Amino acid sequence: MDYFLTEDQKMIKELSRQIADEKIMPARAELDEKEEFPWEIIKVLASSDLMGLCYPEEYGGLGGGTFENCLAVEEISRACIGVSVCFAGTGLGAYPILLFGSEDQKKRYLPDIASGRKLAAFGLTEANAGSDASGIQTSAVLDGDEYVINGTKQWITGGGEAEIYTVIVMTDKSRGSRGASALIVEKGTPGFTFGIKEKKMGIRASATTELVFSNCRVPRDNLIGKAGIGFIVSMRVLDRTRPGIGAQAIGLSQGALDTAVSYARERKQFGKPIISFQAVQHMLADMAIQTEAARALVYSACRFIDSGAKNISKVSAMSKVFSSDVAMKVTVDAVQVLGGYGYMRDYPVEKMMRDAKILQIYEGTNQIQRNVIGQELIKEYAGKKDNR
Ligand code: COS
Numbered sequence: 342m343d344y345f346l347t348e349d350q351k352m353i354k355e356l357s358r359q360i361a362d363e364k365i366m367p368a369r370a371e372l373d374e375k376e377e378f379p380w381e382i383i384k385v386l387a388s389s390d391l392m393g394l395c396y397p398e399e400y401g402g403l404g405g406g407t408f409e410n411c412l413a414v415e416e417i418s419r420a421c422i423g424v425s426v427c428f429a430g431t432g433l434g435a436y437p438i439l440l441f442g443s444e445d446q447k448k449r450y451l452p453d454i455a456s457g458r459k460l461a462a463f464g465l466t467e468a469n470a471g472s473d474a475s476g477i478q479t480s481a482v483l484d485g486d487e488y489v490i491n492g493t494k495q496w497i498t499g500g501g502e503a504e505i506y507t508v509i510v511m512t513d514k515s516r517g518s519r520g521a522s523a524l525i526v527e528k529g530t531p532g533f534t535f536g537i538k539e540k541k542m543g544i545r546a547s548a549t550t551e552l553v554f555s556n557c558r559v560p561r562d563n564l565i566g567k568a569g570i571g572f573i574v575s576m577r578v579l580d581r582t583r584p585g586i587g588a589q590a591i592g593l594s595q596g597a598l599d600t601a602v603s604y605a606r607e608r609k610q611f612g613k614p615i616i617s618f619q620a621v622q623h624m625l626a627d628m629a630i631q632t633e634a635a636r637a638l639v640y641s642a643c644r645f646i647d648s649g650a651k652n653i654s655k656v657s658a659m660s661k662v663f664s665s666d667v668a669m670k671v672t673v674d675a676v677q678v679l680g681g682y683g684y685m686r687d688y689p690v691e692k693m694m695r696d697a698k699i700l701q702i703y704e705g706t707n708q709i710q711r712n713v714i715g716q717e718l719i720k721e722y723a724g725k726k727d728n729r
Contacts, residue, residue, distance in 0.1 A: 342633055344640055346412075353394065353409055357416035360385055365420035372423060372546035373692050376538075378502050379424045379546050386417075386428060387457025395432060396439065400451035406647035407581060411588035411639060418592025419599070422696045423546030425592065427460075429585045430498040430547070433704075434461025436578040437507040437523050441566040446525065450505055462499035464508035464526075464552050465575050467492070472709050474509075475518035475572050479554060481510035486561045488512075488524055490554040493536065498703075500550030501535040504528045508552065509571045521571030525563040532557030543696035580653050581646060583661040583704050587639035590664035590700050594632040597668075597675035597693045601625060604679050604688070615678075624678055628671045635664035655717035662710035665700035672697040 396402025
């Protein structure tokens with residue numbers, strides 16, 4: 342399919358693909374096995390300028406948008422979504438500053454993030470506040486010119502490895518979601534430590550930890566935007582980053598399809614390559630249809646967001662939910678095509694199937710995405726003429 346990419350977009354895709362083929366594919370099994378953060382690969386992505394794709398040139402970025410970033414995420418994910426979440430997670434951490442930060446905060450933090458010298462991470466989730474994001478308990482109390490933070494964030498992507506954290510805290514519990522605020526906390530700030538590194542089913546190259554705040558003091562200047570907008574910051578950021586999960590999903594699906602087709606061409610049973618059997622062809626055909634449909638939706642959502650459209654929640658959620666459901670199905674089917682070999686760690690589809698599951702969970706479960714879409718439909722159809 343030709344998506345009529347610009348020359349720059351084609352270049353981003355090709356460069357990312359080359360790094361994925363040469364650096365990530367040979368390393369992915371070991372990174373997964375050892376649960377090792379892929380610093381060497383991050384350095385290659387940084388020296389190729391890919392870490393700065395979605396930041397304005399004035400802050401050291403390449404001036405691209407959601408689409409350019411997603412093209413890179415897709416290609417990296419074809420090889421390994423454990424690595425691609427390390428790449429994309431820093432964007433999630435940086436977006437609150439990019440969208441809502443002051444000029445001073447942008448100048449202070451974005452050049453280091455865009456160059457890949459420092460990684461960022463986003464801290465929203467807590468033990469008792471996952472889908473119910475406005476139920477967070479971590480508090481920040483103003484004391485003179487400093488906020489004093491107490492509480493624990495859970496399952497934070499990039500935890501321990503990132504230097505810059507954008508953390509959602511409660512500054513006024515009595516106001517519910519309107520009492521949340523977003524603060525920047527740097528690694529090394531006294532009172533800010535990391536909990537245990539989680540042992541995960543998939544995306545094991547990435548680091549997932551707790552962020553523990555115990556009377557951690559940060560300057561009042563680290564407040565992003567103004568007090569009380571932390572929940573809106575989170576929602577707006579997630580609206581822009583969820584297509585990135587879609588991009589991970591289409592890259593992963595493509596990787597699984599590539600492996601399944603190659604295997605089916607080689608593997609002989611009953612004297613013939615198994616790809617000559619219609620039962621196998623139909624599975625591969627469905628995998629290809631679903632992957633292409635997901636790609637078309639993710640690319641359209643990215644272009645819609647980059648057009649400056651305001652009401653992006655619905656398409657963003659659609660691109661995430663559809664592609665991640667596709668990735669789950671396609672990776673399960675890839676294991677099926679490879680049969681017993683697919684179940685073994687010698688082939689990459691076993692890891693792909695384990696990796697796929699998180700796509701239906703993080704950045705908002707697929708049930709939450711359907712809620713978002715449902716709520717948007719209710720708003721859209723309110724007051725419309727009855728067309729039955
Ligand atoms: N953009 C701007 N504002 C938004 C918004 C969006 N996308 N979504 C909600 N808001 C606003 C609402 O308009 C409302 O504003 P008012 O207080 O002025 O009325 C406010 O935010 C609260 O919205 P709502 O009542 O819909 O919030 P809920 O507590 O019901 O939660 C969901 C809404 C479930 C959609 C939200 O909590 C969510 O996205 N949860 C999943 C979180 C997630 O993705 N976690 C993953 C971890 S982060 S990697």
